[in-house]
Amino acid sequence: KQEVTQIPAALSVPEGENLVLNCSFTDSAIYNLQWFRQDPGKGLTSLLLIQSSQREQTSGRLNASLDKSSGRSTLYIAASQPGDSATYLCAVPGGGSQGNLIFGKGTKLSVKP
Amino acid sequence: ETGVTQTPRHLVMGMTNKKSLKCEQHLGHNAMYWYKQSAKKPLELMFVYSLEERVENNSVPSRFSPECPNSSHLFLHLHTLQPEDSALYLCASSQDLWLGGRGSPLHFGNGTRLTVT
Numbered sequence: 001k002q003e004v005t006q007i008p009a010a011l012s013v014p015e016g017e018n019l020v021l022n023c024s025f026t027d028s029a030i031y032n033l034q035w036f037r038q039d040p041g042k043g044l045t046s047l048l049l050i051q052s053s054q055r056e057q058t059s060g061r062l063n064a065s066l067d068k069s070s071g072r073s074t075l076y077i078a079a080s081q082p083g084d085s086a087t088y089l090c091a092v093p094g095g096g097s098q099g100n101l102i103f104g105k106g107t108k109l110s111v112k113p
Numbered sequence: 114e115t116g117v118t119q120t121p122r123h124l125v126m127g128m129t130n131k132k133s134l135k136c137e138q139h140l141g142h143n144a145m146y147w148y149k150q151s152a153k154k155p156l157e158l159m160f161v162y163s164l165e166e167r168v169e170n171n172s173v174p175s176r177f178s179p180e181c182p183n184s185s186h187l188f189l190h191l192h193t194l195q196p197e198d199s200a201l202y203l204c205a206s207s208q209d210l211w212l213g214g215r216g217s218p219l220h221f222g223n224g225t226r227l228t229v230t
């Protein structure tokens with residue numbers, strides 16, 4: 001059964017700092033991995049979708065990497081800003097069940113001005 | 114409007130009430146989903162629809178009843194809920210159904226915050 005773990009559960013950093021969020025998954029037989037952002041009381045916004053054939057994806061100040069063999073993905077945020085404060089979730093396909101994504105519990109990021 | 118729209122944003126209901134959650138997507142997607150997000154728990158998939166046909170019911174109690182009248186609209190009918198059903202209910206859509214773990218990005222609505230008293 002696929003399980004997704006995100007560490008740390010919460011992170012507080014000063015503005016301008018570069019930071020890394022971690023995601024690990026137990027079953028490495030995945031086709032892709034997706035990173036989402038969730039603001040308080042809101043839905044999820046897709047940030048990056050990495051296919052298994054890719055090692056990383058970049059969007060602006062965000063860079064996500066995927067290492068299937070070790071069951072890990074990282075989300076790198078460069079030059080963090082207060083507007084980056086949110087909960088970041090990663091998700092992988094559940095396999096078997098159609099349309100199922102297995103989510104981690106997320107990392108709650110707070111960037112202090 | 115663009116994206117995925119959910120109404121109402123907040124809902125408070127008693128255990129004997131009947132209410133419905135509505136989701137509408139303006140993206141031309143073929144697949145729609147209901148997810149439940151409870152405090153301190155990961156998102157849980159509830160139902161999946163592809164081209165208006167239900168393809169997944171993830172062991173959800175019968176007090177939750179989905180309806181997909183067309184590819185743009187998805188409803189979640191609620192009746193005789195329990196306080197533990199209080200959660201954020203999120204609707205999502207994707208261009209096509211995730212099959213065998215392959216799929217296009219999911220687009221989520223802002224959710225309905227449900228409180229059962």
